Amino acid sequence: MQKINVGKKILSANEQYALNNSKLLAERKVLCLNMISSPGSGKTTILTRTINELKGKINIGVIEGDIQTDFDAQRIRATEAPVVQINTEGACHLSAAQVASALENLPVDGLDLIFIENVGNLVCPSAFELGENGKIVVLSVAEGDDKPAKYPVIFAKSKVLLINKIDLLQTKGQVDFDIERVKTDARKLNKAIEIFPISAKTGESMTTWYDWLLNSARQTSCTSKR
Amino acid sequence: MQKINVGKKILSANEQYALNNSKLLAERKVLCLNMISSPGSGKTTILTRTINELKGKINIGVIEGDIQTDFDAQRIRATEAPVVQINTEGACHLSAAQVASALENLPVDGLDLIFIENVGNLVCPSAFELGENGKIVVLSVAEGDDKPAKYPVIFAKSKVLLINKIDLLQTKGQVDFDIERVKTDARKLNKAIEIFPISAKTGESMTTWYDWLLNSARQTSCTSKR
Numbered sequence: 001m002q003k004i005n006v007g008k009k010i011l012s013a014n015e016q017y018a019l020n021n022s023k024l025l026a027e028r029k030v031l032c033l034n035m036i037s038s039p040g041s042g043k044t045t046i047l048t049r050t051i052n053e054l055k056g057k058i059n060i061g062v063i064e065g066d067i068q069t070d071f072d073a074q075r076i077r078a079t080e081a082p083v084v085q086i087n088t089e090g091a092c093h094l095s096a097a098q099v100a101s102a103l104e105n106l107p108v109d110g111l112d113l114i115f116i117e118n119v120g121n122l123v124c125p126s127a128f129e130l131g132e133n134g135k136i137v138v139l140s141v142a143e144g145d146d147k148p149a150k151y152p153v154i155f156a157k158s159k160v161l162l163i164n165k166i167d168l169l170q171t172k173g174q175v176d177f178d179i180e181r182v183k184t185d186a187r188k189l190n191k192a193i194e195i196f197p198i199s200a201k202t203g204e205s206m207t208t209w210y211d212w213l214l215n216s217a218r219q220t221s222c223t224s225k226r
Numbered sequence: 227m228q229k230i231n232v233g234k235k236i237l238s239a240n241e242q243y244a245l246n247n248s249k250l251l252a253e254r255k256v257l258c259l260n261m262i263s264s265p266g267s268g269k270t271t272i273l274t275r276t277i278n279e280l281k282g283k284i285n286i287g288v289i290e291g292d293i294q295t296d297f298d299a300q301r302i303r304a305t306e307a308p309v310v311q312i313n314t315e316g317a318c319h320l321s322a323a324q325v326a327s328a329l330e331n332l333p334v335d336g337l338d339l340i341f342i343e344n345v346g347n348l349v350c351p352s353a354f355e356l357g358e359n360g361k362i363v364v365l366s367v368a369e370g371d372d373k374p375a376k377y378p379v380i381f382a383k384s385k386v387l388l389i390n391k392i393d394l395l396q397t398k399g400q401v402d403f404d405i406e407r408v409k410t411d412a413r414k415l416n417k418a419i420e421i422f423p424i425s426a427k428t429g430e431s432m433t434t435w436y437d438w439l440l441n442s443a444r445q446t447s448c449t450s451k452r
Contacts, residue, residue: 038264039348039377040369067349069376090379092318092349120377122265123293123318123347142368142391143266150295151265151346153316165368168400175394 014128017096021131024103025114031220032114034130036154037138039120042164044072046138046200047115051079053203054210058112058217063102065094065119072117082106093125094118100131112217122147126154133220134159141165141177148185156189160196162209167199240354243322247357250329251340257446258340260356262380263364265346268390270298272364272426273341277305279429280436284338284443289328291320291345298343308332319351320344326357338443348373352380359446360385367391367403374411382415386422388435393425 025032035043051060062083064073073085084102086094099116106114116132118125126135137158139147142165148155155161163182168175179197186193196209251258261269277286288309290299299311310328312320325342332340342358344351352361363384365373368391374381381387389408394401409421422435 038266038346038369039373040264040366066376068378069372071372071376092347119349120264121318121347121349123345124350140266140368142366142394143264146295146297147265150292150297152294168368168394174400 014096017100018129018131021096021100021103023131024108025131025133028108028111029221030108030111030114031217032116032130032132033134033136033159034116034118034125034132035136035138036118036122036125036158037120038122038140038143041120041138041140041143042200043117043120043138044075046162046164046198047117048075048079049200049203049206050210050213051076051081053206054213057214059110061106061108061111061114063094063099063106063114063116065098065117067091067119082111088119092119092121092123093128094130095128096130112221113213122151122154126157133216136160136162138162138164139182141168141175141179145176145178145181148182148189152189155186155193158190158193160194160209160212161186163195163197164200166197166204167202240322243326244355244357247322247326247329249357250334251357251359254334254337255447256334256337256340257443258342258356258358259360259362259385260342260344260351260358261362261364262344262348262351262384263346264348264366264369267346267364267366267369268426269343269346269364270301272388272390272424273343274301274305275426275429275432276436276439277302277307279432280439283440285336287332287334287337287340289320289325289332289340289342291324291343293317293345308337314345318345318347318349319354320356321354322356338447339439348377348380352383359442362386362388364388364390365408367394367401367405371402371404371407374408374415378415381412381419384416384419386420386435386438387412389421389423390426392423392430393428 037043060081062076064085067088070085073083076083084105086098135158137154183195198205263269286307288302290311293314296311299309302309310331312324361384363380412419424431
């Protein structure tokens with residue numbers, strides 16, 4: 001009996017689209033970051049504050065991935081940044097083909113940085129390359145400090161870990177969360193990971209994140225081939 | 227060319243295992259609830275408090291699903307309830323076959339209620355029946371009140387919605403979360419859903435949840451066929 005390796009074929013199609021996206025982004029000298037987290041960790045709030053604070057410094061566009069609704073795209077649109085919404089209609093992650101089609105609908109030439117906000121899911125999106133330059137994992141302190149150990153793949157693959165909602169730590173005893181445990185566990189999986197504890201709601205400690213972004217966008221615009 | 231419908235075959239195998247699990251549970255008159263949520267919504271804390279508070283009233287066992295680690299099983303074991311850990315090693319949901327194997331390792335005859343704590347993921351586990359009597363979806367207030375609209379499937383399929391971490395609402399302005407919006411959106415998807423706002427950390431408002439559990443376990447023990 002002939003064995004048909006369906007899993008391999010699907011992955012290769014995604015990888016081919018990812019490679020094409022990656023080439024297009026390099027040609028246009030645009031940094032592209034794939035943001036991954038559980039639902040409700042604060043990805044959209046991080047993006048809206050970041051876009052507003054970096055206005056006039058770099059031009060940011062957004063690809064919004066959601067199973068249903070365009071709530072997040074509406075929030076991005078309010079910042080006046082260009083945004084394309086993808087609804088996956090049930091699928092638990094974005095595919096590189098969906099991102100390819102979104103890139104056709106963004107004014108890529110005028111952008112320095114494109115954020116892809118993936119579907120809220122700490123597991124599946126980590127398995128699908130989209131052609132991005134790097135992954136950003138977001139963890140809210142309300143989710144608990146055991147998550148790098150329990151969901152290791154995305155922490156092992158990410159360039160940056162944003163520990164969000166640190167304002168919830170300010171009232172003593174409000175949320176039990178050991179930032180040092182998270183840092184230690186994440187660095188066991190990934191020595192090079194950059195870790196920024198932030199509050200996108202209050203704006204606390206966001207400047208190191210902005211500096212990292214500005215620096216990374218600058219490097220991309222210098223080293224990519226046109 | 228012959229079309230091979232691989233998706234259908236895989237689903238049917240899972241459904242067959244689910245049917246077998248469901249028959250076994252009905253014969254033993256045990257209520258089985260499949261708990262689904264994002265990572266860090268508080269599933270394990272809900273379980274440990276529920277088990278401790280209902281000691282002497284009903285006997286509870288737990289099947290723990292995690293991608294990696296046995297942290298959650300250790301926390302359940304501390305309550306002295308019987309627990310079986312399943313590590314999915316990367317998979318984003320439990321399968322009915324895994325649950326079948328876990329049921330062989332639980333003292334089912336001595337139990338009134340089995341909780342399955344699924345992998346932390348608001349998307350994938352909702353697509354896989356495990357043979358349970360019902361699904362329980364947990365949403366932490368820190369995740370935001372737009373989640374029923376953005377992740378509708380699990381809210382449409384669940385018997386109960388537990389809105390957890392309501393203690394975070396007590397300090398005004400700490401977490402923006404409109405409970406009425408969640409109730410309205412969830413009931414648009416599922417008229418029959420029972421909604422209990424709780425804090426598993428402080429124990430606040432847990433009694434209506436306990437009453438629902440005791441009543442459901444009683445009904446299962448009366449109506450199941452031996």
